Amino acid sequence: DIQMTQSPSSLSASVGDRVTITCRASQSISSYLNWYQQKPGKAPKLLIYAASSLQSGVPSRFSGSGSGTDFTLTISSLQPEDFATYYCQQSYSTRAFGGGTKVEIK
């Protein structure tokens, strides 16, 4: 099975900061990598699919990059509503999620 490792597991940031979250696959998954945002008590929400495609309705401050084994999610200017937990997920084989990155207010 392909393992997904996210880093950091948590981070503290201020409104307006640029935030980068990384996700590494244990073997190449091409561009079969998706990113989700989850707020407490809610279902995850799709942000980025196919590594770098922005889901309809998602603000342009979110962006994704990478291919193969290394991927990043970037929030260009953190907004109050962005404080949440973020998960990467590979859809190359048996679906698997990273462990999550909790973005907290500094």
Add this chain to the structure above:
Amino acid sequence: QVQLQESGPGLVKPSQTLSLTCTVSGGSISSGDYYWSWIRQPPGKGLEWIGYIYYSGSTYYNPSLKSRVTISVDTSKNQFSLKLSSVTAADTAVYYCARERAIGDAFDIWGQGTMVTVSS
């Protein structure tokens, strides 16, 4: 606007079978482009994919759960279902149903989730 809604018992006894149903509204489960998944999240922990089903009935399960999982579809009711046998406390989680847009794509629509507790 397609919506998904999970339903089923919130409490299951150890060793019994957990059964949940996901009802699809606003669209047909038989639309050929989509795969229908179950995903779970233990309290305070991350997400675990359980498996998916295509409207034709073909399935693919997470190998870690395969021996205990059955996912089925009822196209006449626009529903798909999950059965997880021989449950233990480790199966306590929020269970989500979700739509995968196409094979190898992302989960673009999720249900709100339903909490299932395994306890005697």
